[in-house]
Amino acid sequence: MIIILKKEAAESQVNGLLALLQSKNIQPHVSRGSLQTIVGCVGDVSHLDPGILEALDGVESVQRIQEPFKAANRKFHPEDTVIDCSGVKVGGGNFSVIAGPCSVESEEQIVGIAKAVKASGATMLRGGAFKPRTSPYAFQGLGKAGIDMLITAKRETGLPIVTELMDFKDIELFNDVDVIQIGARNMQNFNLLKEVGSYTKKPVLLKRGMSATLQELLMSAEYVMASGNENVILCERGIRTFETAMRNTLDLAIVPYLRRRTHLPVVVDPSHATGHAYLVEPVSVAAAAIGADGLIIEVHNDPPHAKCDGAQSQTPEMFDSTMKKIHAWFAHCPREGIVV
């Protein structure tokens, strides 16, 4: 951290700042230039609040040098993290495709879709049992019954299951769930992140909040990791911008940007990012091309009658075509170490 002093800073103000830093076990290094005086801070600055320092008389501005995320930071963990989701590996050259309906509607529906997506090459099954809906009058999910149906689908297909936890009081229903999803609306529900991080080492699929910055996403991952669970998979699912043509605006460049800054795997959700089924295939191939570690795609057997997110749901036939395009992409342009 570097503190830049105001030109007119009085000696007493500078001394006050240095004493404050020393009281917090920071070694200040002052360098006085002809135009500007700066103070370099050496030591653990993670607990220093730049805002408080900036509010001091005599301080012009404060710049962080180190990123505030440690556990997720690639600097301290250069190798890709590979997350084992009940035998399915995500990250480190393993490209994984999670597919299934937005919400579990019946046993017949989820088992049928599970078999179809598995046949096309999906490696995990998604399906919501607890649904965070914008309207309290919209379908809220089947709850425990939905989880039981997912477990049946897992037993029939062998696909690990991914489903969203909205409220920690439901955690015991998740004993047979393989990956716990934290949805976009809960990305900054810090109590939920801490509770999940300290309760289980099960993989957590953390979706980016709809207006979250990259650093906020990584700090949310940090909450789970600092609480004791390092198995976090990040998910880019689009952010809210001025554009209204699509459901969200997919921030695809965040994938290589994140991969440089963190060792955690990054998957892309082209369904929620675009809101249109016909856009899912091209965006999926683009995500594979840009270096994503996987995809999470909504697939429904009867999209016009889906209880949730029908417009963006692929049919099993569309999903099969998408998987073929992804395989063709990697065959044509292999990525080092990639396993599909």
Ligand SMILES: [Mn+2]
């Ligand atoms: Mn959905």
